[in-house]
Amino acid sequence: MPINIVRFEHGDRTQWGVIRGTRVTPVPGTYVTTGELIRHTSLVELAAHDGDTLSLSDIKLLSPVTQNQQFICQGANYRQHMIESGMDPDVKTYNMIFAKAPSCIVPANSDVVKPRVVRFLDYEIELGLVMRKAIHGAVKVTDDDLHEYVAGAVIVNDFSARDIQIPQMQFYKGKSFRTFGPVGPWLTLLNIDDIAALKNLQLKLTVNGEIRQKDSTANLVYGPAETLTELSGVHDFEAGDLLATGTPAGCALSVPSPAKQRVAALLPEKKKWDMFMKVQSARRQYLNPGDVVEASIRTADGRVDLGVQCNRIVAEV
Structure with missing residues (x-):
């Protein structure tokens, strides 16, 4: 199945997360660019993330493609x-x-x-x-x-x-x-x-x-x-x-x-x-x-x- 990934701000942090419905499961680790996320994670790993979630209403969505990419x-x-x-x-x-x-x-x-x-x-x-x-x-x-x-x-x-x-x-x-x-x-x-x-x-x-x-x-x-x-x-x-x-x-x-x-x-x-x-x-x-x-x-x-x-x-x- 496809996996939907968001990049977002929460508090003073910029993070990535897996979105499921109206909730987001943060992805551990710090990935400054889209390329870093893609190179260092896999679909299997991302799909397996669970634990604490955040509401979409509590975060600020950013572009999932960072400005340093072509x-x-x-x-x-x-x-x-x-x-x-x-x-x-x-x-x-x-x-x-x-x-x-x-x-x-x-x-x-x-x-x-x-x-x-x-x-x-x-x-x-x-x-x-x-x-x-x-x-x-x-x-x-x-x-x-x-x-x-x-x-x-x-x-x-x-x-x-x-x-x-x-x-x-x-x-x-x-x-x-x-x-x-x-x-x-x-x-x-x-x-x-x-x-x-x-x-x-x-x-x-x-x-x-x-x-x-x-x-x-x-x-x-x-x-x-x-x-x-x-x-x-x-x-x-x-x-x-x-x-x-x-x-x-x-x-x-x-x-x-x-x-x-x-x-x-x-x-x-x-x-x-x-x-x-x-x-x-x-x-x-x-x-x-x-x-x-x-x-x-x-x-x-x-x-x-x-x-x-x-x-x-x-x-x-």
């Missing part, structure tokens, strides 16, 4: 999201990869701060995978041995400032403002029998109760095994690093058709981006202070349940 992301990785972005998933032959600053990682239910310089704040629910071990060279990862590389899964919301990301061509900058990376509420550790569930997780995101995104990881274009195979030829991973696997259709961002994109490419730079800003300003889906974004990921039968994130959008003070 935060790597895939873009346009669901079929319908590709289509709404003007791409053909059947002919796209590359995996779109970028990074977010680890400093944007915050606990699952944190307020998300909309910076004063940002007009178009967008949401992106994503399945996050947490690495089990280091990768320091090219490897061939398959579905059969994926469990050797992936320790577990978390909910990630890749909040994005579209007026920074798109006109400035700054994925890193537009997606890395502080608080733009809620992770958790917990890390669901998976054993060899659970790992196949990664292909059948249901993702749902609502804004003020209205469903905006709903899809299944069955519709990922590039799955975890082939993505890790590709990335292993580029750079190193460490245990505890985070890979966000892309978001489904339904974001606030409005992408023009391929034909309109070709026309826009011929326009002077200022006019092109003035048109972009005009189109986006008509989109009611963008987030504003006071909006509440809720995200959940689970299997249909509830065997694997990554929990629920709830983020309130607040203005920068």
